[in-house]
Amino acid sequence: MDMSLVMAAMAMQAGNTQQQIGTAVLKQNLDSQSSVLQLLQPSQNAPAANNAPGIGGVLDLFA
DSSP states (O other), rough: HHHHHHHHHHHHHHHHHHHHHHHHHHHHHHHHHHHHHHSOOSSSSSSOSSOOOTTTTTTOTTT
């Protein structure tokens, strides 16, 4: 077999491995960012922790 074909096949395999590693790292980064955003997102049902009961609830504009 010609040595240039062997080298080309090895280079293709190395590129494929690098792409798989890059994809795995990117997915891991996206997952960690998603976790951080979930922690930072405030709860939609609960009022702020330092407010008295009834503060931050529904406001009746037509009363």
